[in-house]
Amino acid sequence: MVATVIINRLTGTMPTVTPITTLNTRANAADTHTTGDTASPIEIPGAGTNYSYWVVTRLEATVAPDNLIDNIEWFTDGSNTYGTGITNLGNTATGYVQATGTPGVTGAQLTTAAYGTLTGAPTDVFAHVTGTPKAVTGSTSTAIEFGDRFVFQVNVATSATAGTKPATPEQFTWRFDET
């Protein structure tokens, strides 16, 4: 049987698992999934960098494959359209760590120290494109959440300008093999 696979965003302490397969999810200064919340923006800093709460995403098979799902990849379209002073850094993680921060101001910076199961220091997500994607460790033969998470965070510098960024949501893609 062809597996049914969805994309989840993980938030909160448990964590709360929210399917976002064909939705936008907002990376803002709150640890929750929304498609269009404007109550918790990332404040443009007077100095240094402010951050979104980190966004944790993961695949889940709700219907098991015949044999196996493996060879998981994650990539972007390679184009940062956030505008001046805004970047997005991320990496894979073997576990879940809840995002923290000051709601409506900034999240805590995503680092290997703050997120202990991150597989390496966060890097520019837009370097991961379809031809050179980020390999995500993991596989499944059953109906379960599977594979490492991909965790990312929007970084806002003093040179950023106010407003909803980007005008058109960034598109991040998961890809996998199945038999």
Next chain:
Amino acid sequence: MLTWLVRYKTGKEFPNIPHKFTYEHIDRKELDAFVIINSDKDLPVFTVHFDDPRKKLIYRRRTEMPSAARPFHVVCHIIGWHMNVKGESIQNINYVYETIGRKNKKGEKEDFHWIESAGKWDKDRNTWFYSPIMRAYEK
């Protein structure tokens, strides 16, 4: 939607039956042809013939998940063979693409299929053309 069946040298055909007759159940020594079929129309879309005992079957269903911007799945059925000829690995890999849940210009749901055929794995030629993780029974 596309799925597959196999035809053995006996002429008998065996469709993929979820969890009962799966890719790993295929008797590779008896394999005569691997067929991608359109299950809605019950029609073959693409057939790979196993006319040389050295040909070893490779199949994957590769999926790109949908998103808010592209709310339909893109699936690539990777079907082909590899064999060893005088120490060299020869490959013929074919890519049968399908969209699932796509809407046409009239706004009606209409899935599309297209096929590309190539030699060895070559993601520099096409970003879909990269090697799967090979299973023990494929080597």
